Amino acid sequence: MRVLQIGRDDWSATMTLPAGVTWTFADVGESWGFDPALIGRTDVTILDAPCAPAELQAIDSLISPHALLVDDRLETALADEHRRFLVRKAARFRDMAGREELVAQLSRQYFARPFGQKLEIRSAEVAPFHRSGARYEGNSYLATDIEHDGDFRQLMMWKENILYENHRALELWPEYVKDDGCEIEFVVQLIQSGTSDVIAFHRSYSEAELAEPILISHESSGYLSCSVFARGRGQVKVGPVHYRHSREGAGHFLPGGRRIVDSRREELFTYFHPGDLTPPLNIYFAGYRPAEGFEGYFMMAGLGHPFLLITDPRLEGGRFYLASDELEGRLHEVIREHIDALGFREEDVIFSGLSMGSFGALYHGSQFRSHAIIAGKPIIDLGYVAERGRLVRPKEFLTIFDIVNFWSKADPGSADAFTRELIDRWRGDPGFGDTKILMSYMQQDDYDDAAYYTLLESQTGKPTTVIARGYQGRHNDDSASIVTWFVNQYRRVIDEYVEARDGE
The missing domain is CATH 3.40.50 (Rossmann fold)
Incomplete structure (x- = not known):
């Protein structure tokens, strides 16, 4: 450092x-x-x-x-x-x-390289003496029922351990939801390096202590073993355990990084860079990334203006920024907080993203009177993406099925209805209003090959300006051209915005 x-x-x-x-x-x-x-x-x-x-x-x-x-x-x-x-x-x-x-x-x-990962729920198993049946809910949860009072009993454990190095504090955040009649404890053991049975640290964390991320800072390096204990009566659903290098109060992932969380223990992260303090405020949603952390820092910093990075650490690589009303509301509060602190208007904001991030930009950007939305390799109709999974991408991108199951507003058993409410809202008034939409897409996209046409149809007869460029190939065949177009259009939109502002 x-x-x-x-x-x-x-x-x-x-x-x-x-x-x-x-x-x-x-x-x-x-x-x-x-x-x-x-x-x-x-x-x-x-x-x-x-x-x-x-x-x-x-x-x-x-x-x-x-x-x-x-x-x-x-x-x-x-x-x-x-x-x-x-x-x-x-x-x-x-x-x-x-x-x-x-x-x-x-x-x-203030170390240079942030790190974030998770213990997937698929690497967890139910404790041998737990007699109730258990089931996986995709990659979201391992769900089971408990029916015992008295002392806590082991419910499940992870077969993989977490590498811990004593020069860097580690932050743990387990996801879980449970019925009111249940109580859980999260147990962490540190197995000292160079040994197989020396426990250098052992602690049980109560639900009250789990209200904030667990900070592990111990003098011994080694491997962390995690397990869940429970008691009471009802259902418990245990999700992945997120683990990240902690900056011990200086921010999450990057210095100044900010964490928002809802009552279901689901998280989003934001990072604000003041830039030159002049509009527009550029908001960038990270794409699908199994490694946890922010994306696009240097690209957005090169534009010179204030920017806000947003990343989604849930599921395998993100839940497309769809969340509970509580978490989405908190994200919008953060965005409005920065708009107000800068003295800007909603019309001084540009939403943007690539691939999964394009959905976040369109979904959340449509709820603001933004100046523009810039999207690369857009994915819009997530139900359609799920339907195509059987023949177009068999056994790939299974996370889409977790997302379809999550969206509680979808009609049960009908992936077709998954995006209906969203598209209907875009067709309605005000829809995107005067927001400019700029989009670069792959013409043979193997995720959502109809994204451009879905958006265009929803804005027919509306004042929204849509500018698009198509490239030959599937979703990841020509990312270089997509990113080049994306950045060039970003600069052009900003230049035109500044010119119009200075001419007022």
């Missing part, structure tokens, strides 16, 4: 740096030191003395948002000309009286 300290005295001269930390010092009294070529890449920046605005501007490109730590004693000392810079960098004011403690914490909060 690379640290840049801006101040009057070099902290690294009087302390032992943690392993893996590279330290660069820039003296506020020597302007020649603020040369990006001399400093190089930085993961976190410390500002502990007043610095001329011109010097900070010189290294603007090196300082990432949410990774600028400012001594809280400077909060009133910094001049007004610093304010915009600090807002653009989403600076965090910190007490820097304990330097060594702060530096020791940096490598655990």
